[in-house]
């Protein structure tokens with residue numbers, strides 16, 4: 371694996387936040403590489419990924435009923451609508467505003483077989499995480515031990531994953547995850563070009579081609595996706611991203627989560643009557 375030492379310069383990040391990635395003129399990393407800063411601190415790892423479950427996962431990804439949304443992205447001084455199409459799997463924290471207890475996401479039940487395969491793949495991804503940075507992995511694993519095991523995916527580190535269906539995310543920071551940990555991302559492509567990951571502060575664009583895996587701290591490092599070119603109706607660019615939501619440490623057992631909602635509902639009812 372190659373090693374790339376970069377100068378981290380975050381001075382342009384603020385200006386880029388929310389903007390669409392156009393054509394970054396940065397170093398293109400297109401082979402297995404670890405990116406480190408001048409002090410040798412690990413920033414990013416990109417490698418090729420293979421797994422026994424990969425062909426099956428690849429076959430079902432186009433058949434998921436993704437949730438489509440529109441978001442505003444800053445583009446050439448104005449705003450444009452950015453289409454998102456994604457679906458999450460794994461476990462979600464308590465949502466007091468919606469009166470929703472912590473629990474399994476719909477994906478797990480709706481696509482139970484597919485979820486099981488993704489969960490098996492999560493275990494493999496977690497094993498790779500341990501090999502690329504035992505320091506970061508052990509810190510992450512220790513934090514995850516504060517989450518009840520039933521709210522973690524296989525491997526015992528990540529609580530949730532998201533599948534993005536050809537989404538060209540503008541520059542952003544991830545939010546809500548454990549601090550100082552890495553997320554994992556796998557990219558799967560079919561007749562699709564572009565869709566690389568630009569990290570402006572590092573002066574690096576990761577050439578995320580089919581079957582690659584990337585680890586980095588998306589809460590610390592601003593990142594965005596370069597234009598995705600899908601020339602055919604069958605063209606697809608999927609990314610699967612794994613992370614751990616910090617709020618999961620507050621999640622109780624499934625029964626206690628339901629009881630918590632019942633008590634809250636009862637309080638509201640008494641207040642209103």
Ligand SMILES: [Fe+2]
Nearest residue numbers: 543544588593
């Ligand atoms: Fe992200």
